Amino acid sequence: MAARRRRLPAGVRYGLRIGTAAAVLGAGLVVGFRRSGPLPPLGPFLDPVHGVWAVAAQAEVPTRIAVPTLADTVRVVFDDRAVPHVFARNEADAARVLGYLHAWFRLFQLELQTRVAAGRLAEWLGPSLLGFDRQQRALALAWSADREYERLAPESRLAAVLDAYAEGVNARIAELGPRDLPLEYRLLATRPAAWQPVHTLYLMKRMGYTLAYLPDELTYERLVQAVGPAAAAALLPVNSPIQQPIVPSPRTPRVDTLILPPPVLPLPARADSAVAWDPDPDRRDASNNWVVAPWRTADGHALLAGDPHLDLSLPSIWFEAHLVVPDTFDLYGVTFPGAPLVAIGFNRNVAWSFTNTGADVLDFYEEELDDPVRPSRYRVDGAWRPLESRIERYRGPDGRVLAQDTLYVTHRGPLRRADRHARSMRWTVLDAQNVEALREAGRARSVVEWLTAMEGFRAPIQNGLVADRGGDIAVLAAGAYPIRPPGGSGLSVWDGRTSASDWQGTLPPARYPYARNPTQGFLASANQQPLDPRVDPAYLGAAWPSPWRAMRINQLLRADSSVTPDDMRRFQTDPGSARADWFVPEFLAAVEREAAAGHASEDARTAARLLAAWDRRYTRTDERAVLFEYAMEALDGRTWDEFATGPARGYSPSSTILAILLRQPANRWWDDRRTADVLETRDVVLSESLAEGYRRAVTALGPPDGGGWRWDRVRHQNIWHPLRFRALSALEIPVQGGPGLLNPSAGSGTHGASWRMVVELGPDVRAWGVYPGGQSGNPLSAWYTDRLPRWVAGELDPLPFPATPDALPADRRLAEVVAVPVPRGGS
Amino acid sequence: MRRHLLLLVVLALAMAVATWWLGWWSVPVVGAAWGAARRGEGRPATTAGVAAALAWVGLLALVANRGPVGELSRTLGGVMEAPGWVPLLLALLFPALLAGSAAALAGALQRRGPAA
Numbered sequence: 001m002a003a004r005r006r007r008l009p010a011g012v013r014y015g016l017r018i019g020t021a022a023a024v025l026g027a028g029l030v031v032g033f034r035r036s037g038p039l040p041p042l043g044p045f046l047d048p049v050h051g052v053w054a055v056a057a058q059a060e061v062p063t064r065i066a067v068p069t070l071a072d073t074v075r076v077v078f079d080d081r082a083v084p085h086v087f088a089r090n091e092a093d094a095a096r097v098l099g100y101l102h103a104w105f106r107l108f109q110l111e112l113q114t115r116v117a118a119g120r121l122a123e124w125l126g127p128s129l130l131g132f133d134r135q136q137r138a139l140a141l142a143w144s145a146d147r148e149y150e151r152l153a154p155e156s157r158l159a160a161v162l163d164a165y166a167e168g169v170n171a172r173i174a175e176l177g178p179r180d181l182p183l184e185y186r187l188l189a190t191r192p193a194a195w196q197p198v199h200t201l202y203l204m205k206r207m208g209y210t211l212a213y214l215p216d217e218l219t220y221e222r223l224v225q226a227v228g229p230a231a232a233a234a235l236l237p238v239n240s241p242i243q244q245p246i247v248p249s250p251r252t253p254r255v256d257t258l259i260l261p262p263p264v265l266p267l268p269a270r271a272d273s274a275v276a277w278d279p280d281p282d283r284r285d286a287s288n289n290w291v292v293a294p295w296r297t298a299d300g301h302a303l304l305a306g307d308p309h310l311d312l313s314l315p316s317i318w319f320e321a322h323l324v325v326p327d328t329f330d331l332y333g334v335t336f337p338g339a340p341l342v343a344i345g346f347n348r349n350v351a352w353s354f355t356n357t358g359a360d361v362l363d364f365y366e367e368e369l370d371d372p373v374r375p376s377r378y379r380v381d382g383a384w385r386p387l388e389s390r391i392e393r394y395r396g397p398d399g400r401v402l403a404q405d406t407l408y409v410t411h412r413g414p415l416r417r418a419d420r421h422a423r424s425m426r427w428t429v430l431d432a433q434n435v436e437a438l439r440e441a442g443r444a445r446s447v448v449e450w451l452t453a454m455e456g457f458r459a460p461i462q463n464g465l466v467a468d469r470g471g472d473i474a475v476l477a478a479g480a481y482p483i484r485p486p487g488g489s490g491l492s493v494w495d496g497r498t499s500a501s502d503w504q505g506t507l508p509p510a511r512y513p514y515a516r517n518p519t520q521g522f523l524a525s526a527n528q529q530p531l532d533p534r535v536d537p538a539y540l541g542a543a544w545p546s547p548w549r550a551m552r553i554n555q556l557l558r559a560d561s562s563v564t565p566d567d568m569r570r571f572q573t574d575p576g577s578a579r580a581d582w583f584v585p586e587f588l589a590a591v592e593r594e595a596a597a598g599h600a601s602e603d604a605r606t607a608a609r610l611l612a613a614w615d616r617r618y619t620r621t622d623e624r625a626v627l628f629e630y631a632m633e634a635l636d637g638r639t640w641d642e643f644a645t646g647p648a649r650g651y652s653p654s655s656t657i658l659a660i661l662l663r664q665p666a667n668r669w670w671d672d673r674r675t676a677d678v679l680e681t682r683d684v685v686l687s688e689s690l691a692e693g694y695r696r697a698v699t700a701l702g703p704p705d706g707g708g709w710r711w712d713r714v715r716h717q718n719i720w721h722p723l724r725f726r727a728l729s730a731l732e733i734p735v736q737g738g739p740g741l742l743n744p745s746a747g748s749g750t751h752g753a754s755w756r757m758v759v760e761l762g763p764d765v766r767a768w769g770v771y772p773g774g775q776s777g778n779p780l781s782a783w784y785t786d787r788l789p790r791w792v793a794g795e796l797d798p799l800p801f802p803a804t805p806d807a808l809p810a811d812r813r814l815a816e817v818v819a820v821p822v823p824r825g826g827s
Numbered sequence: 828m829r830r831h832l833l834l835l836v837v838l839a840l841a842m843a844v845a846t847w848w849l850g851w852w853s854v855p856v857v858g859a860a861w862g863a864a865r866r867g868e869g870r871p872a873t874t875a876g877v878a879a880a881l882a883w884v885g886l887l888a889l890v891a892n893r894g895p896v897g898e899l900s901r902t903l904g905g906v907m908e909a910p911g912w913v914p915l916l917l918a919l920l921f922p923a924l925l926a927g928s929a930a931a932l933a934g935a936l937q938r939r940g941p942a943a
Contacts, residue, residue: 024928047851048886056894727905
């Protein structure tokens with residue numbers, strides 16, 4: 001018999017009903033109005049009219065441009081790659097419209113970059129970013145930008161342009177309705193802040209950090225603790241032992257003698273206090289550029305190629321634009337969203353591109369403070385000087401103060417205290433960078449004018465390659481090179497108690513690395529040491545990146561005396577490797593010698609057979625590059641096992657040092673410290689490394705010819721959205737590239753060619769270019785990743801360069817907008 | 828039945844218009860008004876919930892007419908590390924729960940106690 005269901009009393013049922021309804025409604029309203037963990041308030045987020053769905057209906061390009069402060073009409077024509085061609089009648093209006101367009105396409109990126117430099121990410125992303133914010137503010141980037149802006153004469157051209165640009169950005173922010181807000185602001189449940197003119201300088205300081213924050217003295221200090229001063233100096237040499245300088249020098253490439261003194265053992269017992277090393281040492285920002293004189297090109301016109309390598313992101317760090325102001329400038333190229341300038345590009349007469357010089361522009365000073373906890377003064381030459389201080393408050397998304405620091409500053413720069421040390425930092429990036437020089441260079445009508453303009457540039461030091469329609473080519477590594485006191489080293493920490501340690505000025509432009517129209521008919525830079533020390537021994541820096549890319553591009557250019565624009569394009573993703581050309585024969589010879597002595601393992605001999613058949617080209621279908629790379633990783637680990645623990649834990653010297661060590665077969669560095677009674681030699685380590693690489697490849701990828709060793713299954717580029725959302729990123733992209741190649745791809749694959757450009761300087765300038773991503777920052781836009789396939793394939797888009805708005809071919813015209821002055825409050 | 832459907836459509840339209848002009852928070856307000864007005868008749872909470880979902884479906888259809896709502900849902904799903912249909916489902920469940928619970932609560936309170 002079924003049990004009779006007991007009905008609850010009416011009062012209880014009523015209570016349950018009302019309680020359940022109230023609970024559901026209350027919960028709905030709470031998640032509707034307030035953040036819930038990582039989720040934004042769901043009400044405004046899910047609202048089908050004003051919420052996130054409106055992003056799907058946002059226009060691809062502006063249909064109107066309304067900037068209240070425009071002085072005159074501006075015509076903006078968008079081509080079929082969503083590149084704006086801005087035809088203004090004055091410079092300020094061009095800056096206003098560029099600011100508006102940057103904000104229209106990339107508003108979130110614009111603000112994010114500024115917040116990164118200012119150390120204000122926790123305000124958006126919460127306390128997990130507090131550590132990052134503290135690091136950024138300790139660098140004093142915002143402090144120095146604020147100071148630089150305050151010192152800018154209000155009537156100066158730069159001040160006027162920064163103001164005009166800010167007006168454009170703010171015009172876009174002001175007109176943003178609920179439906180116009182970019183996706184990221186909705187995800188973070190925030191709204192854009194007003195753009196200040198100084199924010200452009202924040203961005204430039206942040207670029208300075210990216211390119212010129214190279215504290216090699218800290219690396220050197222740890223290496224000294226780990227292996228002794230002699231070995232440390234050899235591992236971080238002032239001069240590259242393989243010379244292929246930017247400024248052409250006779251009898252290069254050249255290998256100079258560098259003996260690596262043995263490490264001082266046993267290692268000091270300070271392993272636990274060591275700071276973890278950058279796990280991706282090959283990531284160091286890099287770039288290529290080269291120019292070819294008319295007499296070496298097929299059409300008799302100068303050719304220029306440039307591809308700056310940076311951390312890749314979606315949206316890209318670059319935004320393409322063409323800016324025209326009659327009788328003032330007519331230039332095309334890539335701009336930083338956040339800055340009113342074309343950084344790399346061309347005009348009707350001149351084309352230019354940059355690589356990072358990597359000069360030593362930073363020094364640390366050990367300071368004596370009056371109070372180690374709450375200092376107010378520091379001593380110099382026996383006298384106390386007051387410390388400048390600034391309170392830094394860190395806030396969370398709710399506005400609550402998360403933490404507070406005091407930033408102290410000496411006459412040298414910001415002071416940092418750690419481990420009983422108080423060190424101030426002198427760094428050229430914190431001085432005036434003079435971005436106006438870049439803007440001035442964009443107006444140049446010849447190589448000579450461009451070089452003259454760039455002499456005023458200060459930081460970060462850049463290898464500027466330039467060519468003009470007259471056939472001139474040149475390179476100038478422009479920027480402020482510190483002059484240090486005689487006898488001092490840029491690699492050591494200076495005594496801050498004496499003013500004799502201070503910099504004595506900067507090198508005059510006449511001393512900058514420079515070459516013009518060399519007899520070889522081309523110039524190339526790839527971050528290698530700019531000057532041959534036998535020609536000019538001046539100290540410009542140390543620990544230069546390995547010159548493999550420079551060697552390869554020089555090899556390619558030397559071999560081709562009839563270069564075409566398409567050759568230039570092909571070179572940018574050339575699969576050849578000077579590094580593999582150097583190391584592969586060494587592996588093979590070592591295995592052969594070991595085999596002859598009866599020591600080579602079966603795995604080593606098999607691996608050597610496979611490697612011997614390799615053409616050393618990192619094409620996507622290649623099936624041997626992976627063996628070489630795994631063997632190189634094993635070689636690195638076995639050779640530099642001294643850094644498995646200790647103060648320099650995780651450090652890996654550059655592959656140039658390893659290449660030189662190969663010439664010293666019995667050097668103590670080859671010894672494997674795990675085998676106490678055996679002293680390994682070079683051949684043993686090479687042979688065993690190759691065998692280890694082979695075993696790793698077989699274990700991870702299967703047999704050599706099973707298809708698993710294909711390079712495109714192993715090496716990928718990963719282009720992340722700044723918020724690290726996979727859905728907004730482009731990940732695991734196979735590329736024709738690899739470590740030390742002209743198209744570099746190493747480590748986590750987040751670094752690579754951020755922009756590729758080829759320019760032919762004939763009677764009419766012709767240009768081609770591509771960057772990984774697209775013009776739009778909206779992930780729903782057709783122009784978010786539209787260029788990615790061509791970037792992966794190493795292809796370039798022809799860049800239309802119309803002289804007038806109507807000169808853009810109809811088949812390449814997407815839209816036209818006429819921006820007109822709009823009175824405030826008007827529409 | 829036909830009258831019931833007609834009321835549902837009218838209510839959905841009212842919610843759509845309210846969302847358009849006032850914002851998402853108007854959905855529980857309209858739902859509560861509906862629950863209070865229709866207390867004791869049929870299932871006002873269910874009707875309000877269904878009408879709210881229909882209203883937002885209609886509004887999303889309007890947006891979809893001008894842009895790729897499905898693709899956006901997939902992207903948002905990716906951001907949330909969830910299937911691509913989850914954001915769309917949320918966009919229907921959220922107003923339905925708000926309107927339904929508001930209608931139920933308002934209806935119950937209108938009765939002024941268990942004996943009503």
